[in-house]
Amino acid sequence: MPTVRALQRQWPDARITWIIGRGEHSLLAGLPGVEFVVYDKSTGLAGMRAIWRELRETPFDVLLHMQQSIRASVLSLGLKARVRLGYDRARAKDWQTWFTNRQLTPHPKAHVLESFMDFARELGVDDDRLEWGIPLPDAAREEARQFLAGRPALVISPCASPRLRNFRNWSAEGYAAVIEHAWRHHGLTTFLTGGTSAQEVEMCxxxxxxxxxxxxxxxxxxxxxxxxxxxxxxxxxxIAPDSGPVHMANAMNTPVLGLFATTNPERAAPWCWREHVVNRYPDAVATYLHKPLDEIVWGTRVRHEDAMSLITFEDVIHRLDALLALTADHEKSTRGVSHDV
Known part of the structure; x- marks a missing residue:
């Protein structure tokens, strides 16, 4: 989103086409100045061919290959683009450089958000202020009002996406203790969010x-x-582990407390609130990879089921209390303001 906003500031008349997943489109629908082409990942090659047919008469000046996956690379083959810009060799994954003809300038140890913004910079954008401005229709706000019913809210999304060896979830006991603390000491009602997978239902x-x-x-x-x-x-x-809701909160300028141990917050923390995360990643690297931070590859994940247990209840409530005090007069009118990257 900030990259798209930066491109729109630089070239207000540019035509921007965003090939996007179905779920992501439901979040960003209504974004002005962007033509969305929705790809349902479950349709596989047939879905790709449908997109190729839809865009076969559309020659693009540049394709920003921002998604690193074989699926995205194969999809890109059917698009007509003079410049195919992808990551530099140090950042590229899944053989992405085979599918591009121009690479980003190297940017060692970049945060993910910075890596995205590097695409705009590579095209000559100087104004790289961070702006989101995701459209929220009246129906969504009414939905929120009905659920919140005027209660001061703490939103907890306890589970990251259920994927193989994706050990990002903290303990149910820890969350329960935080919920009690937030109610007793701050008068916050907790709203548990997420999907309906067996893992999420069991956790709640x-x-x-x-x-x-x-x-x-x-x-x-x-x-x-x-x-x-x-x-x-x-x-x-x-409050959430390294998952979508922490970045949704970041985009809306809502104070967010990210819980990190298996992924490096220096690379993936919610940008505007990255100084407030609980960071046990260095401890997890030392405990389970038996190496200091400066000896591991940037972006290495700690794939150990006990790594998140390094986060303690005291870690979380200390950050929670401090962040609530810091943002006691937090004004939602600041949503959409620019942040430096």
């Missing part, structure tokens, strides 16, 4: 079983994606 059941006083609102599978964004927009704070 275990969280509820560990509570004695606070009563969270379970929103698993009950909101639209735009509705969830509106809830996050109204929330006092969001």
């Amino acid at each position: 059941e275990r969280i509820a079983a560990g509570l004695s006083e606070a009563v969270p609102v379970n929103l698993l599978g009950r909101t639209s994606l735009k509705g969830l964004l509106a809830i996050i927009d109204e929330a006092r704070m969001v």
Whole structure:
């Protein structure tokens, strides 16, 4: 989003086509000045061919190959583009350089957001201020109002995407203790968000079983994606592991407390709130990879099921209390303001 905004500032009349997944499109629909072409990943090669047919009469000046996957690279083969800009060799994954004819200038140890903005810089954009401005329709705001019912909200999305060896989730017991603390000491009602996978349902059941006083609102599978964004927009704070909701909160300028141990927050933390994450990544690297940080490849994940247990309840409430105090007068009118990158 900030990259698209930067391109629009530089070239207001440019035609921007964004090939996007179905779920992501439901979040960004309504974005002015962008033509979305939706790709349903479940359709495989047939879906790619449909996109190729749709865009076969459209020659592009430049293709920004920002998604690193074989699927994205194969899809790019059917698009007519004079310049195919991808990552430099140090950052490229899944043989992406085979599918591009121009690479970004190297940028060692870049945050993911910085890597995205490097595409705009490579094209000559100087104004790289960060702006999001995701459209929120009235229906989404009404959805949020009905769920929140005027209650000061702490949004917790306890689970990252359920993928193979994706050990990013903290403990149910830890979340339960944080929910009790937020209720007793700050008067915050917790709203549990996420999907309806077995992992997420079980996690929220275990969280509820560990509570004695606070009563969270379970929103698993009950909101639209735009509705969830509106809830996050109204929330006092969001807590989540390295997952979509921390970046949704960042985009809406909602205070967010990210929980990091298996991924490096220097690379992937919510940008505007990166100084406030719980960071046990160095401890996880030392404990489970048996190396200091300066001896591992940038972006290395700690794929150990116990790594997130290095985060303690005290770590989280210390950050929670400090961030709530810091943002006590946090004004949502600052949403959409520019941030330096």
